[in-house]
Amino acid sequence: MGAGRSTGPCRRCDWSVKSTRLRICAAKRRYPTQEQAQAAVEQATIILRPYRCDRCGQFHLTRRTKGKRIARPAG
Numbered sequence: 085m086g087a088g089r090s091t092g093p094c095r096r097c098d099w100s101v102k103s104t105r106l107r108i109c110a111a112k113r114r115y116p117t118q119e120q121a122q123a124a125v126e127q128a129t130i131i132l133r134p135y136r137c138d139r140c141g142q143f144h145l146t147r148r149t150k151g152k153r154i155a156r157p158a159g
């Protein structure tokens with residue numbers, strides 16, 4: 085047993101997804117607290133959104149591409 089060596093990321097399994105997340109995690113700036121992430125958001129010139137990373141447990145910033153727009157008047 086133990087012959088399951090993969091030579092590269094599998095496109096059909098979760099491995100590549102996790103790998104991508106790891107690379108994003110490593111490349112992105114990390115903020116230890118949501119407050120610090122939020123402060124960075126307010127300093128940025130583009131709209132960003134802090135989210136907690138399940139890899140490192142800290143916060144990264146992501147661009148809001150598909151935000152939920154709640155601009156619909158009730159009634």
Ligand SMILES: [Zn+2]
Pocket residue numbers: 109110114137138139140141142144
């Ligand atoms: Zn991370």
